[in-house]
Structure formats: structure tokens, C-alpha cells
Amino acid sequence: MRRTRTGPRDVSREPEPRQPGRVLDARLHLLDRQVLDVDGMPVCTLDDLELEAVDGRSAVDERIDGSVPVVITDLLTGPVLGTRVFGGRPPASRWHRLPWAHVVDIGTAVRLSVRSGDLDATWLERWTRDHIIGRIPGGNHDPESSG
Amino acid sequence: MxxxxxxxxxxxxxxxxxxxxxxxxxxxxxxxxxxxxxxARLHALVVSPRTRTSFMGFERSSVRHPWPVAPILRWWHRGTFLVHWPDVARVPDPDAGAGPEDTAAIVLRAEFTAYEPGL
Structure with missing residues (x-):
């Protein structure tokens, strides 16, 4: 069926009621923000958000629509460069998930309550430290003061 | 999702x-x-009738500067509205791939209400 379109159509708008909690827009306040751990160390950038119905219904089992409330369950980070350039999205297995329950604060950065070393999202950094940087002479200790 | x-x-x-x-x-x-x-409950979708994306949300804020960037972006995104999540009747299946345009669209209920998008 061919869709009908006659150009942009402005709909009449009503004032938005005041909401009972803090309001966040995904692109304005969350996506592409830096994620910091409890010590303020960078963890990753926030690439996407995992959404799930509050009744536990998942998109795999059943279609989600406006009839059921949806909440953020995880912050996602992963290999999105290719999909942002060419379209599509990474497979679900490639995402690293940071549970919403770990989020402490949302400001210019998203702050977590856990250390980055405990997160799967930083495995590549740890692997590089242990297998590459650590094998360079002098690479396994802090630099000494030159006096 | x-x-x-x-x-x-x-x-x-x-x-x-x-x-x-x-x-x-x-x-x-x-x-x-x-x-x-x-x-964090999904409260609404921000829908723009003219553009596929938004730049820094000037149409949703009271920021008027820097001139003329803010007025231009506000005009470019004019008509942007908010649709509450319960007014969404159908969401496209993310695993269906690129399909006919009608099935790859979010469909709103007949009595949906559009709201001002301001933050």
C-alpha cells in the first residue's frame, strides 16, 4: 500500500502536563555521554539503551507497544562505528550491558557506582594492559620521577 | 528492544x-x-514533521542564543511534537529488516494527542 503524504503537516499541540519525576531526553541527556566509574575513571561512551516492558515481556517473545510501560534496564556500549556508518545494529551478543541499577548520577557524564575493572565493557583495555603494554620494558610499573 | x-x-x-x-x-x-x-520510564516520543534528527534540542528548550543559530534551528524543527507512549499502537519489528515503508513505521492510535515538546 502506498502511503499518503502531502508534505509536512503541523498537528495542533496541547501543553505538556508537568511530570512527577526528572525528565531526560535520550539523545540530549544520555546517548554518546561518557560513562565514569565510582572513582571517576572513564569506562566507555553510552551507545544505546536497552528497553524492556515492566511486566518482563521481551521484544523477542512478544511485540511491545504503547499498551505496556517500558523502562530502561541497561546502558549499552559496543562496536557501533560500522553500524552508524552503514546502518543496522550490532548483534545483541556484542553489546556490553551496564545495569541501570548501577547508575548514580546523570549530568554531563553518566556516573556508576562500580569500578571499571569489574565491568566486561573494559575487557579490551585490561587485555591490552596485560598482553601488550605490560611486555614493553618498563611497561609494568609507574614512571619514576626524573628528579 | x-x-x-x-x-x-x-x-x-x-x-x-x-x-x-x-x-x-x-x-x-x-x-x-x-x-x-x-x-526511567519511556514517557513519550519526540516527533519532528520535517527532519529526521534534532540538533542540540533548540526546539525543546528556552535557549535563544547564539543568534542566529538558535532561531534557525528552532524554525527548522518547527512543528515538533510529543506523543505519549500509550498513544503508540504499533512498533515495527526490529528484526524484520528493511521492509515496506508502511510496516517499518510507528503507528499511533486514532485518538492520539500531540503535546508541546518543551523541556
Missing amino acids: IASDLLDVPVHDEAGAHLGWVVDLRFVLDGAPDTFLAR
């Missing part, structure tokens, strides 16, 4: 008329307390 499944998706009314594209998702932290923050 992830946020990217909803962002940039065309929005149609029940009759199939094109209304715009989802340029952002609005969440409200009013759910049950989840350790540190309340759960």
Missing part, C-alpha cells in the same frame, strides 16, 4: 498518513526506586 529501534523511525497516524520521524525519546524517572535512581 533498544533505543535505536525507535529513533529515526517514521511515524504514521492510524490512516497511514505520514506525521514525521522520531527524533528523540523522553524518559521520566518516576518508577520504583532502583538502588540509586528511580527507574
Whole structure:
């Protein structure tokens, strides 16, 4: 069926009621923000958000629509460069998930309550430290003061 | 479902008329307390009738500067509106791939209400 379109159509708008909690827009306040751990160390950038119905219904089992409330369950980070350039999205297995329950604060950065070393999202950094940087002479200790 | 499944998706009314594209998702932290923050409930979709994306949200804020960037972007995104999540009747299947445009659109209920998008 061919869709009908006659150009942009402005709909009449009503004032938005005041909401009972803090309001966040995904692109304005969350996506592409830096994620910091409890010590303020960078963890990753926030690439996407995992959404799930509050009744536990998942998109795999059943279609989600406006009839059921949806909440953020995880912050996602992963290999999105290719999909942002060419379209599509990474497979679900490639995402690293940071549970919403770990989020402490949302400001210019998203702050977590856990250390980055405990997160799967930083495995590549740890692997590089242990297998590459650590094998360079002098690479396994802090630099000494030159006096 | 992830946020990217909803962002940039065309929005149609029940009759199939094109209304715009989802340029952002609005969440409200009013759910049950989840350790540190309340759960973030998907409250609404921000729909722009003219553009597929939004730049820095000038159409949703009271920021008027820098001139002329803010007025131009505000004019470019004129007509942007908010649709509450319960007014969404159908969401495209993210695993269906690129299909006919009618099935790859978010469809709103017949009696949906458009709201001002201001933050």
C-alpha cells in the first residue's frame, strides 16, 4: 500500500502536563555521554539503551507497544562505528550491558557506582594492559620521577 | 528492544498518513526506586514533521542564543511534537529488516494527542 503524504503537516499541540519525576531526553541527556566509574575513571561512551516492558515481556517473545510501560534496564556500549556508518545494529551478543541499577548520577557524564575493572565493557583495555603494554620494558610499573 | 529501534523511525497516524520521524525519546524517572535512581520510564516520543534528527534540542528548550543559530534551528524543527507512549499502537519489528515503508513505521492510535515538546 502506498502511503499518503502531502508534505509536512503541523498537528495542533496541547501543553505538556508537568511530570512527577526528572525528565531526560535520550539523545540530549544520555546517548554518546561518557560513562565514569565510582572513582571517576572513564569506562566507555553510552551507545544505546536497552528497553524492556515492566511486566518482563521481551521484544523477542512478544511485540511491545504503547499498551505496556517500558523502562530502561541497561546502558549499552559496543562496536557501533560500522553500524552508524552503514546502518543496522550490532548483534545483541556484542553489546556490553551496564545495569541501570548501577547508575548514580546523570549530568554531563553518566556516573556508576562500580569500578571499571569489574565491568566486561573494559575487557579490551585490561587485555591490552596485560598482553601488550605490560611486555614493553618498563611497561609494568609507574614512571619514576626524573628528579 | 533498544533505543535505536525507535529513533529515526517514521511515524504514521492510524490512516497511514505520514506525521514525521522520531527524533528523540523522553524518559521520566518516576518508577520504583532502583538502588540509586528511580527507574526511567519511556514517557513519550519526540516527533519532528520535517527532519529526521534534532540538533542540540533548540526546539525543546528556552535557549535563544547564539543568534542566529538558535532561531534557525528552532524554525527548522518547527512543528515538533510529543506523543505519549500509550498513544503508540504499533512498533515495527526490529528484526524484520528493511521492509515496506508502511510496516517499518510507528503507528499511533486514532485518538492520539500531540503535546508541546518543551523541556
